[in-house]
Amino acid sequence: MIPYGRQALDEDDIEAVVRVLRSDYLTQGPVVAEFESAVAAYCGVPFAIAVNSATSGLHLACLALGVNQESLVWTSPISFVASSNCALYCGASVDFVDIDVNDGCMSVRALRQKLENAQRLGQRLPDVVIPVHFAGQPCDMAGIHALAVEYGFRIIEDAAHAIGSSYEGRRTGSCAYADICVFSFHPVKVMTSGEGGLVSTQNETLAERIRLLSSHGVTRDKHLMTGKPNGAWAYHQIDLGFNYRMSDIHAALGLSQLAKLDRFVAERNAIAQHYQRAFGDIGLATLSVRANCYSAYHLFQILLPEAVSREAVFLHLREQGVGANVHYIPIYKQPYYQRLGFAYDYCPNAESFYGRVVTLPMFPSLKTKEIDQVIDTVRQVLISTSAVVRDNTKGD
Numbered sequence: 001m002i003p004y005g006r007q008a009l010d011e012d013d014i015e016a017v018v019r020v021l022r023s024d025y026l027t028q029g030p031v032v033a034e035f036e037s038a039v040a041a042y043c044g045v046p047f048a049i050a051v052n053s054a055t056s057g058l059h060l061a062c063l064a065l066g067v068n069q070e071s072l073v074w075t076s077p078i079s080f081v082a083s084s085n086c087a088l089y090c091g092a093s094v095d096f097v098d099i100d101v102n103d104g105c106m107s108v109r110a111l112r113q114k115l116e117n118a119q120r121l122g123q124r125l126p127d128v129v130i131p132v133h134f135a136g137q138p139c140d141m142a143g144i145h146a147l148a149v150e151y152g153f154r155i156i157e158d159a160a161h162a163i164g165s166s167y168e169g170r171r172t173g174s175c176a177y178a179d180i181c182v183f184s185f186h187p188v189k190v191m192t193s194g195e196g197g198l199v200s201t202q203n204e205t206l207a208e209r210i211r212l213l214s215s216h217g218v219t220r221d222k223h224l225m226t227g228k229p230n231g232a233w234a235y236h237q238i239d240l241g242f243n244y245r246m247s248d249i250h251a252a253l254g255l256s257q258l259a260k261l262d263r264f265v266a267e268r269n270a271i272a273q274h275y276q277r278a279f280g281d282i283g284l285a286t287l288s289v290r291a292n293c294y295s296a297y298h299l300f301q302i303l304l305p306e307a308v309s310r311e312a313v314f315l316h317l318r319e320q321g322v323g324a325n326v327h328y329i330p331i332y333k334q335p336y337y338q339r340l341g342f343a344y345d346y347c348p349n350a351e352s353f354y355g356r357v358v359t360l361p362m363f364p365s366l367k368t369k370e371i372d373q374v375i376d377t378v379r380q381v382l383i384s385t386s387a388v389v390r391d392n393t394k395g396d
C-alpha cells in the first residue's frame with residue numbers, strides 16, 4: 001500500500017539524533033535552543049518556543065492570549081480535533097466558521113457574515129480565531145487580520161500543515177497577520193522531530209508567557225520571581241504550567257530536517273503539479289491554489305463529482321494499493337462535539353467538502369512510477385464507479 005504520507009529520513013538525520021544520545025543532555029540541553037533559533041531565522045520571526053506537540057503549542061497559545069471560561073474561540077471545522085480542543089482545555093466555548101469549498105481554508109466571507117450576524121443579534125463575538133492552513137496552503141490572512149482589527153479578536157494560526165509555505169512572499173510563522181503561529185513536527189507532516197511542535201510570535205510578552213507555561217510555570221529569572229527568594233538555588237513557581245518541553249533528542253531530528261525543508265516542499269509542489277496536470281486532463285477537481293500563496297502541500301486532495309460515491313472510490317483505491325484517506329471528518333460531527341450540542345450538518349460548505357474529498361499519497365520520496373500508479377488507479381476507479389449512485393452513507 002502506498003501510504004498517504006510518510007517521513008523522509010536520511011542517515012544524517014539518524015546521526016544527528018545519535019550525537020545527542022552520546023552527549024550530556026538528552027533534554028534541556030543546547031540543541032533545543034539551536035533548533036528554536038534556526039526556525040525563528042527561517043520564518044523571519046523574533047521568538048520561537050519548541051514544544052512536545054502542536055497540540056501543546058495550541059493550548060499554550062490560547063492560555064497566553066488569556067483564553068479562559070469566559071472566552072469564545074472560533075476555528076475551522078475541516079481540521080484535526082486539536083484545533084478546537086485547545087480552547088476547550090482552557091474552559092472556553094468553541095464555534096466553527098465555514099470553509100471555502102475550493103481550498104478547504106476558513107472562508108473570510110463566512111467569517112465576516114458570522115461576525116456581522118453575531119453583532120446584529122447582540123451575541124458574543126470571538127476573543128480568538130484560529131484559522132487552519134489547510135493541506136499546507138495559508139489562509140487569506142490579510143482578510144482575517146482586517147476583521148480582527150475591526151472586531152477586536154486575536155489570531156492563532158494553526159500551521160500544523162504549513163511549515164515551509166508562504167503568503168504574500170513571507171514565510172508562514174513570521175506572524176505578519178497573527179499574534180501566534182503553531183507548527184507540528186509529527187512524522188506525517190511536512191518535516192518531523194518524531195513528536196513535536198513550535199510556537200512563534202513577534203510579541204515578547206506572549207513568548208515569555210508561553211515559555212514559562214511550557215515548563216511548569218517555574219522560573220529561575222530573579223526579575224520574574226515573586227515573594228522571598230529562597231537562596232542561591234531558588235526557583236519559583238509563579239503560575240500553573242505544564243511539562244510541554246521538547247527534548248534535545250527530538251530537536252536534533254528537527255534541526256537536521258529543517259535544513260532539507262525547502263527541498264521537501266519543492267518536491268511536494270512538483271508532485272502536486274504532476275497530479276494537477278493529470279487530473280485536470282480528465283476534469284477532476286483538485287484544491288485551488290491562490291496566487292499569493294506557496295503551499296507546503298502537506299496533503300494532496302481530489303474533490304469528486306457529487307454523483308460519485310466517495311465510499312466506493314475510497315474502497316477501490318485501498319484495494320488497488322493506494323492508501324487513500326479522508327481529511328477531515330468535520331470536528332462538530334465527533335461524538336464529543338455532538339454532546340456539546342452542535343448540529344450534525346452544522347456547516348454547509350464543510351459538509352459538501354467532506355462529502356467529496358479524498359486524500360491521495362503525497363510525500364517527498366514518492367516515486368514518479370508511484371505517482372503514475374495513483375493517477376491510473378484514480379482514473380480506472382472513476383470509470384468503474386461513475387455509475388455507482390451515492391448511497392445514504394453520504395456524509396458519514
Ligand SMILES: *Cc1c(COP(=O)(O)O)cnc(C)c1O
Nearest residue numbers: 053054055080082160184185186
Ligand atoms: C496534526 C495536527 C495538529 C496536532 O499536531 P500534533 O503535533 O500531533 O499535536 C493540530 N492541527 C492540525 C491541523 C493538524 O493537522
